[in-house]
Amino acid sequence: MPDAAVPVPLEVYRFAPGVDAAPTYRRYDLALTPHTPVLTALLKVRAELDPTLALRYSCRSAICGSCAMRINGKSRLACETPVGPELERHGRVVVEPMANQPVLRDLVVDQAPFWQEYERIEPHLKLDPRHPMPEGRPNPMTPAEVERFHDTPRCIACAACYSACPAVAADPAFPGPMALAKLYRFVVDPRDAARQDRLVRIQTEGLWLCLRCHLCTEACPKDVRPSERIRDLKEMAIAAQGPTEPGSRHAVGFASNVRERGTLQEAKLVRQTFGVLGMLPQVPQGIRIWRKKPEVTRRPGPIEGLDELERIYAAFEPKDGR
Ligand code: FES
Known part of the structure; x- marks a missing residue:
């Protein structure tokens, strides 16, 4: 990757809850070498263009974990994400706060x-x-x-x-x-x-x-x-x-019914997951599926080569119970 500076369009999420009506994206045009980390780009914005930008960081060495944010949609550390590959793939660098946590301001979330x-x-x-x-x-x-x-x-x-x-x-x-x-x-x-x-x-x-x-x-x-x-x-x-919850019963049922026929038995799996009584709320959906795709609700015959599948299952059987 060349070391010469290239134009970097940086689009940064800006939002101050309680002050701004809605989030906006502000664009900053920088000239940076492709190896420049996104964090360095943001610090340059704050030092030279917009001192109001809020972000969190500390070590700048991928050690403290403070600078995680979404860069072109992926959650990553800004201090170890260079701008070059982002530009190559997306043509711009969009920076947003992490998801699943409320925004305190700009790129800073409440963890x-x-x-x-x-x-x-x-x-x-x-x-x-x-x-x-x-x-x-x-x-x-x-x-x-x-x-x-x-x-x-x-x-x-x-x-x-x-x-x-x-x-x-x-x-x-x-x-x-x-x-x-x-x-x-x-x-x-x-x-x-x-x-x-x-x-x-x-x-x-x-x-x-x-x-x-x-x-x-x-x-x-x-x-x-x-x-x-x-x-x-x-x-x-x-x-x-043992399988005590619908989630674990589904996993165990899935494995056992594929082992039995070599293919998924949809109707049986619903019973294995929810039990006979627990199936009742699923009945309307079952009827809809049966009307639209009756073959899904039928019990399939065993596939060819079932003995080979059995050997695979046996090889992966837990040996020590952990
Ligand atoms: S600033 Fe510490 S991990 Fe990025």
Whole structure:
């Protein structure tokens, strides 16, 4: 990428709740080298063009997590996002505050909802007396035990995953990707005495609201991969308590009915998810589907090569119950 300065049209969200009637986008035309981070561009705007622009930042080194915002629609750290690739892909750089949190002013959001969800998972060790910390040895775990959660401590709580998450947008009962990744960290810690309680509780406190879209993993600047940790939590919750919620019953039912026929059995899956009585509110929709596409409601015959599918299922069967 050349180092010469290029024209950079920067369109920045501006809004002061209680003062402005509605948000606006203000355009600033800058000349910057393609490697210039978006944060540097915003600071240049504030220093040279518009001192009223509000934004949050601190380290400028992708460490503190303060500068997360939406850049051309993606939740990212402004201090590690260069303007060049954004211009190449979009022809401009549009900067907006993070989603799923109320705007305080311009690019600054109120992170209270994000931190409340973190607090809700009780992010601290509840020590197991059978696994005490020996005197003078701060970490009694084996390397293999530490390996199980080695990526979650990389999280810098920037909230980019929370901003990118459509499940948070759709339902405030969903704790969000960061809180669940942190919960995973304590669930797999062998010193934690509350593993079972944590798994039982989270089954009814939003775990199954995850849409499995993986946008959180895409947004995470530290490769924590929250969507994979949420998948692990779901597996562990089912192993610990069985499929007790519609979400877990749906997952288990989906797997078992595909295993049985090699294809999805829609009507059976509704019964597996909601139970016989729970199906009653679904009846009008079932009738509509039956009228429009009766083949969906029929029980399909087994596919060819079902034995091969069975071998795949057997290979992925959980071996140690975790
Ligand atoms: S300013 Fe600290 S992560 Fe960007």
